Amino acid sequence: MKKIFQFILTMSVLFVVGCDKDDFADKNSNPSELSQADTRFQVTQTINQMYNDDYTIWFYNNFDYIYPWSQITTASAGGGNSELMVEMDNAGGHSTYPTFFANIRDIRSKIDALPEEDKAQSLGMKGMTYPISIQTFMTQTDVSGSLVYSEGAMAPYTTPALITPIYDNQELLFNTWLEELNAAIPLLMAEDQIDMGAQDLIYNGDYMKWAKFANLLKLRIAARLVNKDKARAIQIVEEVVNSAAGYMDELGDDFIYQKGIEYYGTGNGQQPGIGAKNLVDFMVDNKDPRVRVLFEKNDFNGEVVQAFIDAGKPLPPYVDQYVVKDGSGNFSGWSGPGEPWVRYFGVPLAPDAVLASENDIYFSQGIRNRISEGGVEKTYTSTSDFSERLTRTRFSFTYPTKPGGRFLELKDNYPPLKVILGSAAETNLYLAEFKLLGANIAGDAQEYFNKGVELSIMRMDKIAEEHRYPYYDNDPVYDDASIASAGATKLQANEITALLARPAYDLSTDGLEKVYIQQLINHAGTPHDTWTTARRSGVPKTGSAVWPREPFLSGGVDLTVPRRFKSSEPLESSKNYANEQAALDEEGFTPGSNDPVLLNTQRLWFDKENPQYGAGPNN
Numbered sequence: 001m002k003k004i005f006q007f008i009l010t011m012s013v014l015f016v017v018g019c020d021k022d023d024f025a026d027k028n029s030n031p032s033e034l035s036q037a038d039t040r041f042q043v044t045q046t047i048n049q050m051y052n053d054d055y056t057i058w059f060y061n062n063f064d065y066i067y068p069w070s071q072i073t074t075a076s077a078g079g080g081n082s083e084l085m086v087e088m089d090n091a092g093g094h095s096t097y098p099t100f101f102a103n104i105r106d107i108r109s110k111i112d113a114l115p116e117e118d119k120a121q122s123l124g125m126k127g128m129t130y131p132i133s134i135q136t137f138m139t140q141t142d143v144s145g146s147l148v149y150s151e152g153a154m155a156p157y158t159t160p161a162l163i164t165p166i167y168d169n170q171e172l173l174f175n176t177w178l179e180e181l182n183a184a185i186p187l188l189m190a191e192d193q194i195d196m197g198a199q200d201l202i203y204n205g206d207y208m209k210w211a212k213f214a215n216l217l218k219l220r221i222a223a224r225l226v227n228k229d230k231a232r233a234i235q236i237v238e239e240v241v242n243s244a245a246g247y248m249d250e251l252g253d254d255f256i257y258q259k260g261i262e263y264y265g266t267g268n269g270q271q272p273g274i275g276a277k278n279l280v281d282f283m284v285d286n287k288d289p290r291v292r293v294l295f296e297k298n299d300f301n302g303e304v305v306q307a308f309i310d311a312g313k314p315l316p317p318y319v320d321q322y323v324v325k326d327g328s329g330n331f332s333g334w335s336g337p338g339e340p341w342v343r344y345f346g347v348p349l350a351p352d353a354v355l356a357s358e359n360d361i362y363f364s365q366g367i368r369n370r371i372s373e374g375g376v377e378k379t380y381t382s383t384s385d386f387s388e389r390l391t392r393t394r395f396s397f398t399y400p401t402k403p404g405g406r407f408l409e410l411k412d413n414y415p416p417l418k419v420i421l422g423s424a425a426e427t428n429l430y431l432a433e434f435k436l437l438g439a440n441i442a443g444d445a446q447e448y449f450n451k452g453v454e455l456s457i458m459r460m461d462k463i464a465e466e467h468r469y470p471y472y473d474n475d476p477v478y479d480d481a482s483i484a485s486a487g488a489t490k491l492q493a494n495e496i497t498a499l500l501a502r503p504a505y506d507l508s509t510d511g512l513e514k515v516y517i518q519q520l521i522n523h524a525g526t527p528h529d530t531w532t533t534a535r536r537s538g539v540p541k542t543g544s545a546v547w548p549r550e551p552f553l554s555g556g557v558d559l560t561v562p563r564r565f566k567s568s569e570p571l572e573s574s575k576n577y578a579n580e581q582a583a584l585d586e587e588g589f590t591p592g593s594n595d596p597v598l599l600n601t602q603r604l605w606f607d608k609e610n611p612q613y614g615a616g617p618n619n
Helices: 005-016 022-028 039-050 053-071 099-111 116-120 122-145 172-187 207-224 230-241 277-285 302-311 351-355 357-363 422-435 445-467 483-488 495-500 511-523 529-538 575-588 596-600
Strands: 255-257 322-326 331-334 370-372 376-379 419-422
Touching: 005 122, 039 422, 053 529, 116 529, 122 422, 122 529, 172 207, 172 277, 207 230, 207 419, 207 422, 207 529, 230 422, 302 331, 302 370, 322 596, 419 445, 422 511, 445 495, 445 511, 511 529
Parallel strands: none
Antiparallel strands: 255 419, 322 331, 370 376
């Protein structure tokens, strides 16, 4: 199915990368000819465009590449990995042209042209445009490197019109963004500003929270510099902690994108993969509540287990190990961790594992997990896919029951989609990291870490509640009220306290690795920063006692995994061909190649000093 959109995406890439002179002129028309809409509405539009093209980003970028390469899921929907998992094909990306960045330029230009009194009251709106643009462009440079920024959308403001913009390399981008964020924070803290109110889709006109978000973006840049220039990265973190604006430190600070009450994400399924065995096992063993948000329950509730017993069909062994039977051999309950934990299982990630007969329990579910009764046949899933409820909300859910049994459906259950684009959890986990790296900031690394994990759990639980996860309040298939209640996936009392008491959450040993693990788990619930964390940390680490990396063995050889997305060949017919080619030459990239070895060795600027996959942290 994932080939269906190849032509459309290819043409989209050609349009963005290979715009001719007339295209650039059209996209950058003179602001005096633009409609003079209320500037607040223009700001709203830019916020609205911060999360777009979500279908292709999840369908291709995340579920084909980023999540599998970061060892969160398999690359195949409902199956394992093949040796082709490291070979890139299609990819998506945020649309920053023709309207997004041009609109931002126009907002700034209009505000700068206002009379002084009006300008003074509009500084906050101007300040908002910087974190809006930087967050969005950072998602692009993280996968592809150099991009048009400093000279982007400048045609209306230059004579002659600048229609062949240069590509800024990552070093320039990060320096530019730090300067812009430092300039934006005072604007966002200015007094007596125009009230954005509901036109601010994120913070309802609270400019100080935008300033805190700007500080989070500074922390993200520091994180990308940690192996490039550690001293500078630490300096940035110390600036954030001492900033008069403060930093994101509670759930109310989180940047939760919601386009509208009738926005449910994409209508089409995104075909997420199955959870990675090592990750799911780690989360279940520690009873981490986020496993219930990131991954789906399997189909093997008590009723389905009994149906297998009645049919004389063997249960998957990882399910069977927890089944308790009565004297008649019928299902009577669960041993071990019980519901809901006994419903989460991942699969091995190595392509070789798919071919091993002993792994049919994972990869032949369509045959092994099929039973019939009274002429009705059903197939059941015994492992846990990544939860698509995180990425889209407009689809019904049918609870698994025995063949010919009840039809239990959760339908017309379409809450608006909410997307985490930044959080206090992320902030505190960065502070824990940099405290361990020697940053001179108040507080203890363990305290930052504990708070980051707690906030991460609370945020994901809130998303699960607001997205109306099927099992959130109970598991309705069970007739026994106590088991049905035990099957609820909502956050329970004392779960966080118990989790943080586990050895895997004690930073006194392998502290930096444990922080990076929690950053990866936290980012798995967002559409960004997952892969960047995996690349800069070397986590999951080979041989780790916490969450070990599984080699991607194919024919007994560990596959080489890309470190960036492939670069398109510049078109000589493009008026901006010279700048496009110059950027690739500067980066040392071979355009058009999806060779995983080249995509691993020809690295992005921020990634050159980072550890190899599985090597663990440099520091």
